[in-house]
Amino acid sequence: MTPPWTNTFGNNFNVRLPQLPKQGDTNTTYTAAQLPYYVRQGNCAPADVYASIAVRWTASRAECSNGQIPNDTLMNTRYTDIAPRIGLSWAPMEKTVIRAGFGIFYTQDVANAVFDISRNIAGRVTVTNQNANQLGAPSNLTWANAAPGASGATTVNLPATTVAFSNAVSHKTSYTQQFLLNIQQQIGKNWSMEAGFQGALSRHLYGFINANAATPWSFFGSTSATPVGPRQPFPNVAGGLQYVHDGGSANYNSATFKLNRRFSKGMSLTSSYTYSKSLDNTSGIRNQGNDQLYPQNSYCLSCEYGPSAFDVRNRVVVAALYELPIGPGRLIPLQNKALVSILAGWQVGGIFTHQTGQVATPQTGADNAGISSPFGNFDRPNQTGVSQYLSGTARSVDKWANLAAYAKSPAGTFGNVSRGSFTGPGVTNLDASLHKDFAMPYGEHHALSIRFEAFNALNHPNWNTPTLTINSSTFGQVTAGNMRQLQLAAKYLF
Helix, strand or coil: CECCCECCCCCCEEEECCCCCCCCCCCCCCCHHHCCEEEECCCCCHHHCCCCCCEEECCCCEEECCCCCCCCCCCCCCCCCCCCEEEEEEEEECCEEEEEEEEEEEECCCHHHHHHHCCHHHCCCCCCCCCCCCCCCCCCCCCCCCCCCCCCCCCEEECCCCCEEEECCCCCCEEEEEEEEEEEEEECCCEEEEEEEEEEEEEEEEEEEECCCCCCHHHHCCCCCCCCHHHCCCHHHCCCEEEEEEEEEEEEEEEEEEEEEEEECCEEEEEEEEEEEEEECCCCCCCCCCCCCCCCCCCCHHHHCEECCCCCCEEEEEEEEEECCECCCCCECCCCHHHHHHHCCCEEEEEEEEECCCEECCECCCCCCCCCCCCCCCCCCEECCCCCECCHHHCECCECECHHHEECCCCCCCCCCCCCCEECCCEEEEEEEEEEEEECCCCCCCEEEEEEEEECCCCCCCECCCCCECCCCCCCCCCECCCCEEEEEEEEEC
16 A cells, blocks of 8 residues: 555455345345446456455455446546635624624545455454363464355455445535624623524535345234345345445534633633534444444434434533732732742633533344344334433432333334434533743743643543443443543743
8 A cells, every 4th residue: 555545456346236225125136237246446357357366255246347436546536526615704893793604615535435445355254263262272263264165275265244345436525514603792902702603514424334234024024033134135245235325414503602801911711602403314434422333224324313423512611811910010019039930920720611411322232123234233222201311319320321211122123212312421620720930040041831730620520421222231320531630740941
């Protein structure tokens, strides 16, 4: 690999999907010509599709790209990603300013597209060492059997149970429309106040789905579990097909209030309050916060629409700096030069933060839908109508969430609990500092800076999001975040 991460050997294989499946498709829905197949980047003769590659897919065909996919980017270049931006500022009065702005911003995720596709020739399979539970026993895994279907020779045969990785060639570029409106008012000489609205609309966000997910057996009218294989659309990639989609959407709206005091008479203050709400159906191509890597149902991306993994409804931040009023002409008018050099010039600062907690999604913790996803269980429970929150003496570190609010969905179905429906404990934190620069008497350019800092100075317990897997013995339990941390630093300036 050479910057900018171009595979100079042409060894990347993408998986082409003639069409995306839908819920209810089975292993008889598509003909052989409609099944996914591997495409090697670059140009080559059909007989050379496996040249210098010591793997063979036994259940899927492989073709040379010869123009099917772009050689370097693996995705089509889009020439219509236009990003206009405009800003307006108007002062109707001497101390009042109104600002407005709008812009479109694009984000191109190229790393995941290249690195995940390069995993195809790694042959991701699951193999269990039969001696894993016997202490000191030699492994029974060798190069000859490390992959199912391996022959022990120089070539490894990869069966249908191998995980496949696909990235759409026709991906649209993720973009966000941002807009704002605020009013700023100066109050006196040193104070200013600001109130405003900021919003954003995002489209074509990337995320993962299993493009070969099985449909729950109840969908077909079955009253008991049936084999998974026939309920998957593509029998040649039964091990799962990780597909990077571009169907994500999001919206963000917030109201902000700020009160600031510029540094004057030894004091400055910056404070803000934000009330916001962020909703989406995918918060990132990888896990963000307490979010899940895949949807509960890969065929219903709209069912994932809910609070973003980074959604924080209320947030207050106050940052202050105060210089002790000691020295000539100050509140404490010391005249002794020695005392002034020691006691004057100390600055006390702090940043106080108070916000609502992170959102999280309750999980069943089992394959209740009966789809046997190779990427993990993302089943959610059903709501019972009981509040999921506890209060007063009923709530403790061992029981922060109410288990009675959830119940397993009927076997062979997905749960109806919404993504991001639980809000965890809030955060209250104060970081404080004490700082002074001591001027050295032998040189005006020499100084000793002393700084003492306390993080979470109040040692306030900030609890992490509780365990929300309903079949876990630790359901509802919370653990503590960072305790108070102190540090002392000295820096010599010259």
